Amino acid sequence: NAGVTQTPKFQVLKTGQSMTLQCAQDMNHEYMSWYRQDPGMGLRLIHYSVGAGITDQGEVPNGYNVSRSTTEDFPLRLLSAAPSQTSVYFCASRGWGVNEKLFFGSGTQLSVL
Amino acid sequence: DQQVKQNSPSLSVQEGRISILNCDYTNSMFDYFLWYKKYPAEGPTFLISISSIKDKNEDGRFTVFLNKSAKHLSLHIVPSQPGDSAVYFCAANVQGGSEKLVFGKGTKLTVNP
Numbered sequence: 001n002a003g004v005t006q007t008p009k010f011q012v013l014k015t016g017q018s019m020t021l022q023c024a025q026d027m028n029h030e031y032m033s034w035y036r037q038d039p040g041m042g043l044r045l046i047h048y049s050v051g052a053g054i055t056d057q058g059e060v061p062n063g064y065n066v067s068r069s070t071t072e073d074f075p076l077r078l079l080s081a082a083p084s085q086t087s088v089y090f091c092a093s094r095g096w097g098v099n100e101k102l103f104f105g106s107g108t109q110l111s112v113l
Numbered sequence: 114d115q116q117v118k119q120n121s122p123s124l125s126v127q128e129g130r131i132s133i134l135n136c137d138y139t140n141s142m143f144d145y146f147l148w149y150k151k152y153p154a155e156g157p158t159f160l161i162s163i164s165s166i167k168d169k170n171e172d173g174r175f176t177v178f179l180n181k182s183a184k185h186l187s188l189h190i191v192p193s194q195p196g197d198s199a200v201y202f203c204a205a206n207v208q209g210g211s212e213k214l215v216f217g218k219g220t221k222l223t224v225n226p
Contacts, residue, residue: 104156
Protein backbone atom coordinates (compact mmCIF):
# COMPACT_ATOMS: atom_id res chain seq x y z
CA ASN A 1 0.00 0.00 0.00
CA ALA A 2 1.83 3.13 -1.25
CA GLY A 3 -0.41 5.68 0.50
CA VAL A 4 0.25 9.24 -0.73
CA THR A 5 2.98 9.57 -3.35
CA GLN A 6 4.54 12.90 -4.29
CA THR A 7 6.88 13.60 -7.17
CA PRO A 8 9.44 15.02 -7.57
CA LYS A 9 11.19 14.99 -4.17
CA PHE A 10 13.42 17.93 -5.11
CA GLN A 11 13.08 20.66 -7.71
CA VAL A 12 14.97 23.83 -8.55
CA LEU A 13 13.27 26.44 -10.71
CA LYS A 14 14.17 29.83 -12.07
CA THR A 15 11.87 32.77 -11.40
CA GLY A 16 9.05 32.80 -13.92
CA GLN A 17 9.18 29.11 -14.77
CA SER A 18 6.11 26.97 -14.35
CA MET A 19 5.87 23.43 -13.11
CA THR A 20 3.48 20.84 -11.70
CA LEU A 21 3.92 18.97 -8.44
CA GLN A 22 2.31 15.56 -8.67
CA CYS A 23 0.33 13.85 -5.95
CA ALA A 24 -1.39 10.48 -6.09
CA GLN A 25 -3.11 8.38 -3.45
CA ASP A 26 -4.28 4.78 -3.60
CA MET A 27 -6.61 4.78 -0.57
CA ASN A 28 -9.72 5.89 -2.46
CA HIS A 29 -9.85 9.07 -0.39
CA GLU A 30 -12.27 11.75 -1.45
CA TYR A 31 -10.46 14.59 0.32
CA MET A 32 -7.03 15.76 -0.86
CA SER A 33 -5.08 18.87 0.00
CA TRP A 34 -1.81 20.71 -0.49
CA TYR A 35 0.17 22.35 2.33
CA ARG A 36 3.38 24.29 2.34
CA GLN A 37 5.79 24.30 5.24
CA ASP A 38 8.07 27.25 5.82
CA PRO A 39 10.49 27.79 8.72
CA GLY A 40 8.64 29.25 11.68
CA MET A 41 5.31 29.16 9.84
CA GLY A 42 4.05 25.64 10.37
CA LEU A 43 1.84 24.02 7.74
CA ARG A 44 -0.39 26.31 5.70
CA LEU A 45 -3.18 25.08 3.46
CA ILE A 46 -2.89 26.07 -0.21
CA HIS A 47 -5.82 24.31 -1.92
CA TYR A 48 -8.03 21.36 -1.19
CA SER A 49 -10.51 19.12 -2.94
CA VAL A 50 -13.46 17.14 -1.55
CA GLY A 51 -13.87 15.03 -4.68
CA ALA A 52 -13.27 14.82 -8.40
CA GLY A 53 -14.18 18.07 -10.08
CA ILE A 54 -14.40 20.02 -6.80
CA THR A 55 -11.61 22.27 -5.52
CA ASP A 56 -11.42 25.23 -3.16
CA GLN A 57 -8.88 27.68 -1.83
CA GLY A 58 -7.06 27.41 1.45
CA GLU A 59 -5.13 30.00 3.40
CA VAL A 60 -2.39 30.78 0.83
CA PRO A 61 -3.74 30.03 -2.69
CA ASN A 62 -2.16 32.85 -4.68
CA GLY A 63 0.27 31.71 -7.38
CA TYR A 64 -1.02 28.14 -7.37
CA ASN A 65 -3.56 26.29 -9.43
CA VAL A 66 -5.17 22.88 -8.88
CA SER A 67 -7.57 20.55 -10.61
CA ARG A 68 -9.06 17.18 -9.66
CA SER A 69 -10.01 15.09 -12.63
CA THR A 70 -9.75 11.73 -10.84
CA THR A 71 -10.12 10.55 -7.24
CA GLU A 72 -6.49 9.42 -7.19
CA ASP A 73 -4.63 12.51 -8.46
CA PHE A 74 -4.39 16.09 -7.25
CA PRO A 75 -1.63 18.03 -9.03
CA LEU A 76 -0.45 21.45 -7.88
CA ARG A 77 0.62 23.90 -10.58
CA LEU A 78 2.92 26.84 -10.09
CA LEU A 79 1.99 29.25 -12.84
CA SER A 80 5.01 31.57 -12.68
CA ALA A 81 7.42 30.61 -9.92
CA ALA A 82 8.63 33.27 -7.49
CA PRO A 83 11.35 33.08 -4.80
CA SER A 84 8.58 33.41 -2.18
CA GLN A 85 7.36 29.99 -3.29
CA THR A 86 10.56 28.34 -2.10
CA SER A 87 9.20 25.88 0.43
CA VAL A 88 8.50 22.26 1.25
CA TYR A 89 5.19 21.12 -0.20
CA PHE A 90 3.10 18.33 1.27
CA CYS A 91 0.13 16.61 -0.25
CA ALA A 92 -2.34 14.96 2.10
CA SER A 93 -5.51 12.93 1.84
CA ARG A 94 -8.15 11.53 4.15
CA GLY A 95 -11.36 9.56 4.09
CA TRP A 96 -14.82 11.03 4.34
CA GLY A 97 -15.55 12.94 7.55
CA VAL A 98 -13.74 16.06 8.72
CA ASN A 99 -12.27 14.25 11.71
CA GLU A 100 -10.64 11.51 9.70
CA LYS A 101 -6.88 11.73 10.08
CA LEU A 102 -4.80 13.14 7.25
CA PHE A 103 -2.23 10.97 5.53
CA PHE A 104 0.71 12.97 4.20
CA GLY A 105 3.14 12.35 1.39
CA SER A 106 6.88 12.65 2.00
CA GLY A 107 7.08 16.15 0.54
CA THR A 108 8.64 18.08 -2.34
CA GLN A 109 11.50 20.47 -1.59
CA LEU A 110 11.18 23.35 -4.05
CA SER A 111 13.74 26.11 -4.53
CA VAL A 112 13.03 29.09 -6.77
CA LEU A 113 16.09 31.09 -7.73
CA ASP B 114 -4.23 36.04 12.87
CA GLN B 115 -2.80 32.81 14.23
CA GLN B 116 -5.64 30.62 15.43
CA VAL B 117 -3.49 27.76 16.72
CA LYS B 118 -0.42 28.71 18.69
CA GLN B 119 2.52 26.64 19.80
CA ASN B 120 4.59 29.16 21.69
CA SER B 121 7.59 26.95 22.39
CA PRO B 122 9.67 26.43 19.23
CA SER B 123 11.77 23.80 20.96
CA LEU B 124 11.89 21.54 24.00
CA SER B 125 14.68 19.35 25.31
CA VAL B 126 14.15 16.53 27.83
CA GLN B 127 16.07 13.58 29.20
CA GLU B 128 15.22 10.05 28.19
CA GLY B 129 12.74 8.50 30.58
CA ARG B 130 11.30 11.82 31.75
CA ILE B 131 8.01 13.41 30.77
CA SER B 132 7.70 15.65 27.72
CA ILE B 133 4.90 18.22 27.77
CA LEU B 134 4.07 20.06 24.58
CA ASN B 135 1.56 22.89 24.74
CA CYS B 136 -0.91 24.35 22.28
CA ASP B 137 -3.34 27.27 22.58
CA TYR B 138 -6.16 28.20 20.27
CA THR B 139 -8.23 31.31 19.80
CA ASN B 140 -11.18 30.15 17.71
CA SER B 141 -13.96 29.03 20.05
CA MET B 142 -15.56 27.11 17.16
CA PHE B 143 -12.72 24.57 17.14
CA ASP B 144 -13.93 21.32 18.66
CA TYR B 145 -11.59 18.66 17.36
CA PHE B 146 -7.86 18.63 17.90
CA LEU B 147 -5.04 16.49 16.54
CA TRP B 148 -1.34 16.08 17.09
CA TYR B 149 1.02 15.17 14.27
CA LYS B 150 4.67 14.14 14.50
CA LYS B 151 7.20 14.94 11.80
CA TYR B 152 10.68 13.53 11.29
CA PRO B 153 13.16 15.32 8.99
CA ALA B 154 12.64 14.63 5.27
CA GLU B 155 9.33 12.86 5.96
CA GLY B 156 5.71 13.92 5.90
CA PRO B 157 3.80 14.47 9.16
CA THR B 158 2.13 11.41 10.66
CA PHE B 159 -0.95 11.36 12.86
CA LEU B 160 -0.28 10.77 16.53
CA ILE B 161 -3.40 11.30 18.63
CA SER B 162 -6.61 13.32 18.62
CA ILE B 163 -9.26 14.56 21.02
CA SER B 164 -12.81 15.77 20.66
CA SER B 165 -14.13 18.67 22.73
CA ILE B 166 -16.57 16.35 24.48
CA LYS B 167 -13.58 14.82 26.26
CA ASP B 168 -10.88 16.34 28.41
CA LYS B 169 -8.37 13.52 28.06
CA ASN B 170 -7.40 10.90 25.51
CA GLU B 171 -4.70 8.33 26.02
CA ASP B 172 -2.82 6.07 23.62
CA GLY B 173 0.09 4.19 25.12
CA ARG B 174 2.79 6.65 26.14
CA PHE B 175 0.89 9.58 24.65
CA THR B 176 -1.87 11.51 26.41
CA VAL B 177 -3.60 14.64 25.23
CA PHE B 178 -5.39 16.91 27.69
CA LEU B 179 -7.93 19.52 26.68
CA ASN B 180 -8.95 22.52 28.77
CA LYS B 181 -11.79 24.14 26.86
CA SER B 182 -12.26 27.07 29.21
CA ALA B 183 -8.62 28.03 28.79
CA LYS B 184 -8.57 27.10 25.08
CA HIS B 185 -5.49 25.04 25.80
CA LEU B 186 -4.35 21.52 25.06
CA SER B 187 -1.22 19.66 25.91
CA LEU B 188 0.49 16.48 24.77
CA HIS B 189 2.24 14.39 27.39
CA ILE B 190 4.79 11.76 26.45
CA VAL B 191 5.75 9.39 29.27
CA PRO B 192 8.38 8.05 29.33
CA SER B 193 10.17 10.00 26.61
CA GLN B 194 12.42 8.05 24.27
CA PRO B 195 15.14 9.24 21.86
CA GLY B 196 12.95 8.07 18.96
CA ASP B 197 10.37 10.65 20.02
CA SER B 198 12.73 13.42 18.86
CA ALA B 199 10.75 15.15 16.12
CA VAL B 200 8.69 18.22 15.37
CA TYR B 201 5.18 18.04 16.84
CA PHE B 202 2.33 19.96 15.25
CA CYS B 203 -0.94 20.77 16.95
CA ALA B 204 -3.96 21.08 14.62
CA ALA B 205 -7.60 22.06 15.05
CA ASN B 206 -10.84 21.72 13.14
CA VAL B 207 -14.54 22.38 13.38
CA GLN B 208 -16.64 19.20 13.44
CA GLY B 209 -19.12 18.92 10.65
CA GLY B 210 -18.00 22.23 9.25
CA SER B 211 -14.74 23.47 7.83
CA GLU B 212 -12.63 21.31 5.57
CA LYS B 213 -9.63 23.36 6.58
CA LEU B 214 -7.45 21.83 9.25
CA VAL B 215 -5.45 24.62 10.92
CA PHE B 216 -1.94 23.83 12.14
CA GLY B 217 0.30 25.46 14.68
CA LYS B 218 3.91 26.31 13.91
CA GLY B 219 5.28 23.21 15.61
CA THR B 220 7.54 22.39 18.55
CA LYS B 221 10.83 20.60 18.02
CA LEU B 222 11.30 17.98 20.73
CA THR B 223 14.75 16.61 21.45
CA VAL B 224 15.02 13.63 23.81
CA ASN B 225 18.57 13.20 25.05
CA PRO B 226 19.87 9.70 25.91
